[in-house]
Amino acid sequence: MTKTELITDYSIKQILDIFNTTANTISLQPPFNLMLRRALPIHPPIPKPMTAPAPARPKAESPKPLFSGNIPTLQTFTEDTATPTFHSRILPAIEHDHLELESHSNKILSSSNPDEQTRFQNQFVWELARHLIGEELVVYPALIESLPDGQGIADKNRLEHQGVKQQLKAFQGLESTDKRFVPTLKGLMRDWGIHVRHEEEVDLPRLEELLSKEESVELTKSLDRVKIFVPSRSHPLAPTEPFFETAVGLLTAPIDFLADLFRKWPDGKEKK
Template sequence: MLRLPLLRASPLRPLFTQSLPLRPLSTTTPLRSAITDAIKRDHRDLESHYNNIMCSNPTSDPDTAARWQNQFVWTLARHSIAEELVVYPAFEKHIPSGAGKAMADKDRAEHQNVKELLYKFQSLAPTSPSFLPTLEQLWRVLSQHIAEEEKEDLPALERCIDDDAGEGLARSFARTKHFVPTRSHPSVPDKPPYETAVGLLATPVDKLMDMFKRFPDEGTPAPGRGKGRGGAEVVG
């Protein structure tokens, strides 16, 4: 069974937009911009949630698996749409010679595949024989996308923007996540303004459904060394 390295997760399901972390000044090493840091934090959270599901026992402890399943879906759905509304348009705007548009088109196509698999996974009960195989299939696609984004796409954006632009994108990214759907909707358009309009219609329904779902809390086991909502970090 696939196990990822132990990861440090950031707080789950924030009620308010998190303030952006202060980054130390350096005269020797170029710094990542705030938007790269924000995206990578989400990626590490997703890895942690995935670990917690894979290391749980869905058959004997479906409650724990369901809580981390809901957290994984919630995080990935918001992250994906915020990237499509904020980050991919920035690729198109700032990366010259058509390279940014090609990059954004590639990432949107990969997101569509992820959304379709997430749509299937979010409806599965932990006791279903398809639960873990579907998650593993989803993670194979998603982890490849994450690796390419961190190795190629974000560095390309970094070379074309300054710190102020990165800070502005990070603020927009954080704000956007508060107003987008929290479940996968593969049929929703993947470009603004249509994605924005349709997403705003789906968001209230998703958030109403979230009220009746179980999410990790302080007492939820984190077998993959993650953390529950509001709980203390568990670092290996």
């Protein structure tokens, strides 16, 4: 409340009576009330502005679909793909993935058709990126829990995976007509092949010896489930520890899945 509004709450007579009493108390001259009348401007109360009601918001339109027409179907396996691995033990399941990736690599290296190479390049990247993260999230924790030296084995394998991820990152960004395309894939397969042989011949057989059939099959099921939700492209800068890798993977995977809708995939036509 302003000073002027405070004064207008009193009548002129009340104000003069107050100051006359004060003047008599402190021996002021009688003309004091006249001086006060001239000094104090008396204003009528200031009316508060009327606020108009807020206009009603227009009804929001329904969001338009991201895609119009038929959404392309992502083909995730070629005709050479073996049966699902959910019923097998973990070692045969991992070996199945390795053989499938080797098959895709051979398709690329044996083809002289750039379009066919691009299709199998996408398939190869899709399979290997998911396989690497799946092992890190499912198989390596089992190694740590089951083997006395499991932590060291897991750390070594994660380090080897990191090198493969960097090579895969380089390969997935190349056009099939690039002169670096074939050499990059050959280098990747050479380095990854060393890792695969040790995994199949040493690490996983040791793990299988300590697992019951039910435990091994359950591990395979977990691996298959995890690969549904992990990124389908290589992201070597992502963390490799299970908790952080899972969190980052859940954020990255939808972006990869969306981009996969617009990539070319093997459709079997090259076999005709």
